[in-house]
Amino acid sequence: MVVREKVKDFNVDHIFDCGQCFRWNREQDGSYTGIAFGKPVNISFETYMEEQGEGRLCIDNIDEAEFEEHWCGYLDLNRDYGEIKRILAEKDPIMAEAIKSGQGIRILRQDPWETLISFIISQNNNIPRIKKCIESLCELFGESAGSFRGRNYFAFPKAPVLARLTEEQLAPVRLGYRAKYIIETAKKVAADHAGAEPTDTEEILQTLEQLPLADTAKGYAYLTSLCGVGPKVANCILLFGMAKHESFPIDVWVRRVMHRLYGIDEKDMKHMADYAADHFGSYGGIAQQYLFYHIRQLEK
DNA sequence: GCCCAGGTACGCC
DNA sequence: GGCGTACATGGG
Structure with a gap:
């Protein structure tokens, strides 16, 4: 302890x-x-x-x-979240209110691979079911991590393990159409990793574990090249798995906030992204989490 | 039966 | 490049 x-x-x-x-x-x-x-x-x-x-x-x-x-x-x-909150709260009264709802939020620095697969699963899905799918994925294909307080735990399955699976083998996890994305992405990530030996070529090979060190744009480009990873999922991976705190994922909830509270056109994602970049800058992702938590509290 | 969920791939223009 | 639409699954 x-x-x-x-x-x-x-x-x-x-x-x-x-x-x-x-x-x-x-x-x-x-x-x-x-x-x-x-x-x-x-x-x-x-x-x-x-x-x-x-x-x-x-x-x-x-x-x-x-x-x-x-x-x-x-x-x-x-990280001094008190200072970040002071800076963000000055931006506008909506943000100040959102910070009050989620004053104890911290952005976790999670494993990039686990975050990648988790957020592929998250697309067009709800949080309770996302959790169930991930739990099932770990129980079926992850290594045992021992028991704790009377429960058995399993690690998140590694890329080469998922890369070898067929859609039939993944079927019990009930991932729906996302199963295909996960197998394909696992193959790509595992292959990139395997090919990441030092070479004499000019080109810098990109692998998932190198991305946290690369700049955000490079990470975004790699991630969106993967199957099942679009703008929203890529930004979630950058934010929650690589501590790229300027990343501003826009999902249905954030769209709702930006529309209802900030008055931005519901389908104008570009405007929302620009607004975040201009107003919240390098703290965009943290601001996004206060807003996400806030709107969901309001809906409860 | 319908609508929704931390969206994306794909085809069409 | 910007638009629709299909997509698996389960809960309300």
Whole structure:
């Protein structure tokens, strides 16, 4: 168990139930259990006093070394979200209101491969079913990650494993027409990876794991070249799997916000993207998460 | 039966 | 390049 005191701008519901991740589940006590880096973990957060915005973060089933190596970055703990919120709140009153709804949001730095496949599954789908599909995919094709608090866990299946599957083998996961996209994308990613040995050619080979280091435009170009990855999914992968915080995914909910609250024409995606780039700049993706969380709260 | 869900591929103009 | 439309699946 790792404990950190005086953690600010952190709310487990805002972080794990804001649609950026699909493998974290809420427990009776309000904590969340999930799996990352091949290991099941429970995360709880206790605020010292109401309205204080500080609290104690507990991560169970890891040690200090694992915290430093993986979890500090995964939870984006070194970023000052208070400062980001101050900057964004000044942009407009709608954003200021949205930040109040999701004041404890943090953008996770998830595994690019898992994020890629998860968001291919997300297209034209709803969050509960996305979670079911991913869980089933891991149970059927992922390596066992042991048991934790009486439950068995499975790691996310790696690219070469999915690349070898047929649509028939994937059928039990109930992915629908997305099964084909996933097999094709897995083949491409696995092949790129296999071919990524140093060569004497000028051309820099692109692989998925190189993308977080590349600039956003290059990452976007690679991702949208994959089958089943369009503009929205690519931006989600850049944002949630590669910490490209300027990426601004536009889905049905964000369209709803931009139309209803900002008055932008419902089908003018270009205008929405331009608005985000102009107003929210390098924090576009974080702004998008406050808006996404906000509109969904309003609809509940 | 219909509509919807963190959209995309594909064909047509 | 901008438009429609089909697409698997399950919940409301």
